[in-house]
Amino acid sequence: MIGQIIAGRYKVDARLGEGGMGSVYRVEHTHMRKRLALKVLHREMTSQTEIVARFEREAMAAAHIEHPNVAGATDFGKLEDGSCYLVLEYVEGTSLRALIDSGPVSAARAVHVTVQILSALKRAHELGIVHRDLKPENVLLVDKEGEPDFVKVLDFGIARVPIGAIGGEAGPSLTRAGMVYGTPEYMAPEQALGQDVDGRSDQYSVGVMLFEMLVGKRPYDNKDKVALLGQHVAGPIPSVRARAPADAVSPELDAVVSRMLAKSPSDRHEDAAAAAEALMIASSGGPPLSSIEFRGEPSDPGRVVIDGTGPHAQLENGDTVRPPPFEPISAPVVRAGVALPLPRRTLVAMLAAVAALLVVIVVAATRAPAEGDGKGGAATDPKKSSAGAPTTKLSEGSKAKVQAALGRVTSGEIETGIKELEALSAEFPGDPVVHKALAQAYAQAKRHVDALSVIKKLLVAQPDLATDPFLDPIFDEALGSPAAVDTAFALLEGPMKAEGARMLYAIAYEGRGPQHLSARAKKSLADPEVAKAMSPALRGAIELRSAPFACNVRKEIIEKYKNDFDATALPALRAMTKTTGCGGFFKRSDCWPCLREDGLLSKVIASVEERSKK
Structure with a gap:
């Protein structure tokens, strides 16, 4: 084909490569005097409908993507002998x-x-x-x-291309x-x-x-x-x-x-x-x-990326193989940098800590004067106050029962311990100690929805419980459970209020919980009700994370929240201290020059670090 003119406008200068399905040539557009690349299917391949269809798909994909990092296609057609050809951008590399x-x-x-x-x-x-x-x-x-x-x-060539979505009829x-x-x-x-x-x-x-x-x-x-x-x-x-x-x-x-x-x-x-x-x-x-x-302009109409000796100069698709003849093995996926659900021993340790705390409470109670005359006389009926109203506080004996139930949970008798805690929670519906123990026992038994239901009731009675560290492992476990994740998000978006927003931020930006929940957490943070509950410090960190790249925009956000930022914002702030990272391959230019003016960025970081120590 060397020296021939294809389709009345492409003069073939040289063959760059050949494969089992066709050849690639360097050509020149005779009217525009522009170098291009021409892929031509071998004539015998035109009888194979699927191969021709894939060739057409490649043409459509390359023509429609229009991106500087994609070799663009400008023409497609058939030669007189029935062979298909594709004209592409030509660049040596x-x-x-x-x-x-x-x-x-x-x-x-x-x-x-x-x-x-x-x-x-x-x-x-x-x-x-x-x-x-x-x-x-x-x-x-x-x-x-x-x-x-x-x-x-x-x-x-083997791309999945939704033809109907980019201009043609679906095939x-x-x-x-x-x-x-x-x-x-x-x-x-x-x-x-x-x-x-x-x-x-x-x-x-x-x-x-x-x-x-x-x-x-x-x-x-x-x-x-x-x-x-x-x-x-x-x-x-x-x-x-x-x-x-x-x-x-x-x-x-x-x-x-x-x-x-x-x-x-x-x-x-x-x-x-x-x-x-x-x-x-x-x-x-x-x-x-x-x-x-999208730095730079889209691919120049008519230039194909060709490395004259590389396999990509051929028209061969990748190997076609059948799936392995076995059932997929369930293997653990290691997600580095992800806050995975706490292991069983951690929950057991926390349950043991609660049990130890109850021991202290019981001992202290036995040494304290009994309620009544203030002289150390016998205690009144634990279920009645002096006014005869029901009490929601545990008696010394009941605290010992909670301790015993927790002991069963930590020793492996989980269901027995849970039944005892459920009975105690029904008897003392307003006491946080027994309900916290029950929530942790449910989590230990992988009954995450039940654990979260108990937490929801606790938050209604005691909203400040949202900051209690005992919630962290329970939420981490629930976020890893498909059956419980919706319930967990409902609590984080509602009753958990400011602390819920903080947890959502950790899921969205800090790798807490399964990674696929990151996008969902970002949507939750954008909800007006959630935004209303979050602290100014968290709001500032979110604005900084989601801000456009423009230096002046980042500067405005830093000025706005410089007195509110806390440790949450430090990773984003410190990322901007680097004075290189922009400007071509070597990236020696400063991405954030306006933040160096008057030492704004360094002053804000120092201030936040100082506040975080307190």
């Missing part, structure tokens, strides 16, 4: 595979590359497009305007039930099992690539493809820090990678933007994704 093969990549460089990939995916996912075959061979690094590692994402699904499409080394667990995929499946693949950049090897590697898929589905998530060169990866970055590699999509970051922001904060405390999201 080096594949990410070549970079990885040269050895581990520095954390800063790996994050820089990964954030760009996630930025491209953010746009694709907004259009409902899921790549499904992300791997180093499909990522090209080019030198653009002094940026040596400018990313281009390639090959949407039949190209994914057959029981078939798995993609490359096993980078495949998300749900993709390996032939289940539905979404943007979080791509996030997993990016996590594998990031792991490989940092370590020099993939998290899972096995020549047996079925065994490899089994590792993705059920294998433990390896630590980047344990495998990377010494001190090359921070604990914070390790935690973000682990979350991207979570087995369940719901345990990964909410979307590509959230993953990118987490990476940037973990790597340098730098600006959020909004600062780099």
Whole structure:
């Protein structure tokens, strides 16, 4: 084809690569004098309807994403012999595979590359497009305007594209039930099992690539493809820090990678933007994704990213394999940096502490004068006050019963202990000691909804109980229970008031509870009733976290809340002390210069730190 003119306007200059399905050529648009890349399916492939349909899907995906980190498509058609062709953006560069093969990549460089990939995916996912075959061979690094590692994402040949949503009529699904499409080394667990995929499946693949950049090897590697898929589905998530060169990866970055590699999509970051922001904060405390999201113009019409020797210059899809012939094994998912529910021994210890406290109360009560004449005479009927009204306070004997019931719970006789505590709570409905013990016993028995119901009643009688530390492990356990999470959120959004808002903030921004609850907690914090209950300090921390990247906006928030901020805001404030992080690949420019004026940021941080000591 060299020297031929295709479709009356594309002159073929050279062949850049060839695969089993077709070839890639460098061409020049004869009218615009512009270099482009031309993918051509082999003529014999045109008889295979599915392959042609996938070629068309790639064209549609590349044409509609319109993002600087995606190789854009400008034309699609058929040659006289029936072969299909696709015209793409042309840029010379080096594949990410070549970079990885040269050895581990520095954390800063790996994050820089990964954030760009996630930025491209953010746009694709907004259009409902899921790549499904992300791997180093499909990522090209080019030198653009002094940026040596400018990313281009390639090959949407097996992408899931909702045609109806981007301008055409919906066609039949190209994914057959029981078939798995993609490359096993980078495949998300749900993709390996032939289940539905979404943007979080791509996030997993990016996590594998990031792991490989940092370590020099993939998290899972096995020549047996079925065994490899089994590792993705059920294998433990390896630590980047344990495998990377010494001190090359921070604990914070390790935690973000682990979350991207979570087995369940719901345990990964909410979307590509959230993953990118987490990476940037973990790597340098730098600006959020909004600062780099669409830097530069969309892909130039008509330029395809080509590395003349790389596999992405071919037209071959990733390996197609069947799901492993076994039931998925239920394996624990390690989510680094997440406040997991407290283990059983912690609840047992807290129950024992309550029992010890009751011993002190009983001893003190036996030494105190009895109520009545004040002279140490016999006590009156414990169920009656001097006025004859029912009492809600425990007698000395009843306190001993609570202690005994708690002892049964901690020793393993949970149901027996619970029945005794239930009887005591009915007898003394207003005494907080027995109800606190009952709530903790319910939590020990994994009856989280029952535990929260007791807490709700306690809060009605004693609103200030919301700050009692005994609630923390109970809520942590409940947040990890699908059956109890709605009840827990209802309490946090209502009766828990200011303390509930504080817990919601911890779930939203500090990694407390299962990671998939973060987005829900952020929505709760935006509720007017919840906002009304929160402290000014918490309101300021939230505004700072959610503010746009603009320095002047951040400055206004800091000025507004400088006398209200508490320790909650310190991580966000300290992240802005870094004087580099913006301005191209080396990121040597200050992201927040206006905060250095008059030492505003440093003064506010010092003031908050001083207040936090008191």
